[in-house]
Amino acid sequence: MIPGTFSAHLENRIAAMQSEGIVNREHVLQSAQGSQILLSSGKRAINLCANNYLGLANHPDAIRAGKEALEKWGAGVASVRFICGTQEIHKQLESRLAAFLGKDDALLYSSCFDANGGLFEALLGEEDAVISDARNHASSVDGLRLCKAKNLRYANGDLKDLEKCLEEAKSARFRLISTDGIFSVDGIVAPLKGVCELAEKYDALVMVDDSHGAGILGPNGRGTPELCGVADRVDILTGTLGKALGGASGGYIAGNKQIVEWLRRRSRPYLYSNAVAPVIAAISLAAVEIAAKSVELRARLHANAALFRNGLKSAGFDVSSSEQHPIVTLRIENDTVAKSMADRLLEEGVYVMAFSHPVVPKGQARIRTQMSAIHQREELETALLAFQKAGRELGLIP
Numbered sequence: 213m214i215p216g217t218f219s220a221h222l223e224n225r226i227a228a229m230q231s232e233g234i235v236n237r238e239h240v241l242q243s244a245q246g247s248q249i250l251l252s253s254g255k256r257a258i259n260l261c262a263n264n265y266l267g268l269a270n271h272p273d274a275i276r277a278g279k280e281a282l283e284k285w286g287a288g289v290a291s292v293r294f295i296c297g298t299q300e301i302h303k304q305l306e307s308r309l310a311a312f313l314g315k316d317d318a319l320l321y322s323s324c325f326d327a328n329g330g331l332f333e334a335l336l337g338e339e340d341a342v343i344s345d346a347r348n349h350a351s352s353v354d355g356l357r358l359c360k361a362k363n364l365r366y367a368n369g370d371l372k373d374l375e376k377c378l379e380e381a382k383s384a385r386f387r388l389i390s391t392d393g394i395f396s397v398d399g400i401v402a403p404l405k406g407v408c409e410l411a412e413k414y415d416a417l418v419m420v421d422d423s424h425g426a427g428i429l430g431p432n433g434r435g436t437p438e439l440c441g442v443a444d445r446v447d448i449l450t451g452t453l454g455k456a457l458g459g460a461s462g463g464y465i466a467g468n469k470q471i472v473e474w475l476r477r478r479s480r481p482y483l484y485s486n487a488v489a490p491v492i493a494a495i496s497l498a499a500v501e502i503a504a505k506s507v508e509l510r511a512r513l514h515a516n517a518a519l520f521r522n523g524l525k526s527a528g529f530d531v532s533s534s535e536q537h538p539i540v541t542l543r544i545e546n547d548t549v550a551k552s553m554a555d556r557l558l559e560e561g562v563y564v565m566a567f568s569h570p571v572v573p574k575g576q577a578r579i580r581t582q583m584s585a586i587h588q589r590e591e592l593e594t595a596l597l598a599f600q601k602a603g604r605e606l607g608l609i610p
């Protein structure tokens with residue numbers, strides 16, 4: 213091949229994306245994560261788009277735990293878990309997570325993306341079927357691609373369609389229903405009660421990726437299954453340590469003893485990738501401790517969400533998100549308007565995310581915000597004023 217041909221090919225594709233208005237601009241932060249952040253422009257902004265729901269990404273207890281772990285355990289193990297890569301801190305975090313989530317055991321991955329990548333293929337084969345929600349996270353979609361089981365997809369949150377798929381999968385040896393706990397564009401809660409009832413009727417296992425729910429939903433913060441009253445009926449939980457439960461990185465699978473034991477022997481990203489860095493394990497352990505007892509942080513988080521949601525609604529915005537989750541999303545529809553809105557808000561010192569095609573279907577653009585327990589009331593009130601100002605200028609509200 214002529215050198216440069218391939219690069220030119222990629223450049224053309226990037227240019228085509230840009231001309232379609234698909235711009236993936238990364239803001240470089242000059243500060244730690246927080247209720248406000250410092251951008252590389254030197255500008256401070258109120259940050260409304262991190263998954264830092266409980267504010268643990270820069271929490272003093274977590275940082276202290278991380279520093280101590282660095283001294284004690286070093287940078288890492290230079291090994292995968294089963295060779296010589298398991299330290300006590302890994303086992304501690306696994307049992308703490310399992311206890312918090314109400315499961316027998318848990319295993320750690322470098323990310324939830326890896327956890328979902330290593331789950332399905334290890335557990336199921338050609339004779340089996342996975343029935344998955346059509347809006348599941350990319351990591352579950354990719355995980356299923358690696359799995360030989362038949363994959364049936366049901367329309368997002370649609371129990372009738374799920375039942376149809378379960379009928380169709382009746383002859384399979386095992387059936388597994390796979391759904392995200394929360395669909396994150398609009399913070400919509402999956403209908404887990406109905407999912408679990410159908411699972412019982414059709415003798416299926418249930419797997420929930422609760423990346424956006426664990427730590428913040430349900431009376432004890434155990435997540436979406438607890439919120440929906442089906443914590444005992446969900447067989448497999450996957451999730452991230454990069455959102456409410458810490459904010460560094462890492463993921464997990466939790467389930468009964470046999471499932472976890474089997475995955476330790478057969479899940480490829482677990483077997484063939486280095487163990488989570490001990491610093492991160494320690495930070496996550498501190499975060500899970502805080503999340504487990506932190507009724508107050510959760511109360512503040514949900515109060516902030518209610519304040520912000522009600523503020524936007526009473527200003528006349530079209531709020532599309534549910535009332536149960538601290539994701540607060542505005543329906544904007546027009547892609548260009550959504551982008552202009554995000555740009556205007558940033559000028560006003562408020563950092564939000566515009567979702568447009570291809571992240572959401574054409575004509576369904578959104579502005580998504582995410583609340584945190586560490587947002588101060590004044591910060592949210594300032595942000596609401598900025599929303600009103602920008603919204604009026606763009607004709608979104610009267």
Ligand SMILES: *Cc1c(COP(=O)(O)O)cnc(C)c1O
Nearest residue numbers: 323324325349423452454462463
């Ligand atoms: C964020 C997210 C992931 C990815 O988590 P990582 O640990 O960052 O890989 C997976 N699934 C869902 C539903 C998520 O929201």
